[in-house]
Amino acid sequence: MKTLGIIAQKGGTGKTTLSVHLAVQGTTEGMRVLLLDIDPQASATAWWKRRREQQPELIQAGGADLKRILEQARSQSYDLVIVDTAPHSSADSSACARLSDHVIIPTRPAILDLDAIGATTAIVSEISASCVIVLNACPPPKLFGEPHIVSEAREALKHYNLPVCEVAISQRAALSHALIDGRAVTEYEADGKAAREIARLWETIKRDIDL
Ligand SMILES: Nc1ncnc2c1ncn2[C@@H]1O[C@H](COP(=O)(O)OP(=O)(O)OP(=O)(O)O)[C@@H](O)[C@H]1O
Numbered sequence: 001m002k003t004l005g006i007i008a009q010k011g012g013t014g015k016t017t018l019s020v021h022l023a024v025q026g027t028t029e030g031m032r033v034l035l036l037d038i039d040p041q042a043s044a045t046a047w048w049k050r051r052r053e054q055q056p057e058l059i060q061a062g063g064a065d066l067k068r069i070l071e072q073a074r075s076q077s078y079d080l081v082i083v084d085t086a087p088h089s090s091a092d093s094s095a096c097a098r099l100s101d102h103v104i105i106p107t108r109p110a111i112l113d114l115d116a117i118g119a120t121t122a123i124v125s126e127i128s129a130s131c132v133i134v135l136n137a138c139p140p141p142k143l144f145g146e147p148h149i150v151s152e153a154r155e156a157l158k159h160y161n162l163p164v165c166e167v168a169i170s171q172r173a174a175l176s177h178a179l180i181d182g183r184a185v186t187e188y189e190a191d192g193k194a195a196r197e198i199a200r201l202w203e204t205i206k207r208d209i210d211l
């Protein structure tokens with residue numbers, strides 16, 4: 001079983017969006033996936049309640065229960081657990097990072113988001129957690145290369161000395177529309193650009209965690 005923690009102290013960076021999309025990618029490949037929602041806002045839980053499919057499975061819990069639930073999951077033949085966390089929750093984020101095999105830190109590429117990322121990178125750096133920063137809600141790529149704001153964000157992120165995922169997820173309406181009835185973009189617009197980006201992100205994460 002592999003555990004993927006999704007943390008960012010800043011709100012609205014895409015923690016839940018990436019959590020549910022990566023969870024669905026796993027189930028599409030026949031994996032048994034548990035989405036563990038430890039955010040009191042319970043956005044992933046709300047998405048899951050609107051969902052018709054049985055997979056992924058979901059448990060809503062408090063951060064204090066994280067260790068116990070992961071231990072239980074380990075004995076229940078899950079292939080992957082994805083933990084969606086709350087913003088402004090350094091204790092829970094830190095516990096999640098410690099208990100995960102790999103941490104994803106989503107960030108938007110705008111300067112205010114990059115200014116705020118230090119609070120999250122400090123959590124993973126302090127414990128030398130395996131992690132990757134994923135640029136999310138970026139302007140879509142141009143014909144030749146990435147938009148300036150994305151390459152500038154990559155440059156600024158070098159300061160933190162942490163890996164930045166080569167796949168940037170674009171701001172695309174399909175990524176939020178799909179969630180309305182509990183789907184992921186790969187189920188809503190399977191041949192679309194958003195689905196392709198999510199699939200590429202999934203491939204890089206699978207490689208990172210050796211899944
Ligand atoms: N790549 C994207 N394209 C379009 N909309 C996006 C994208 N990423 C996130 N959003 C939208 O931005 C909002 C915030 O995203 P999300 O809820 O995933 O962030 P979060 O980090 O989980 O927020 P919180 O910190 O409140 O838990 C949502 O309305 C979501 O639909």
Ligand SMILES: [Mg+2]
Nearest residue numbers: 015016039043
């Ligand atoms: Mg969220």
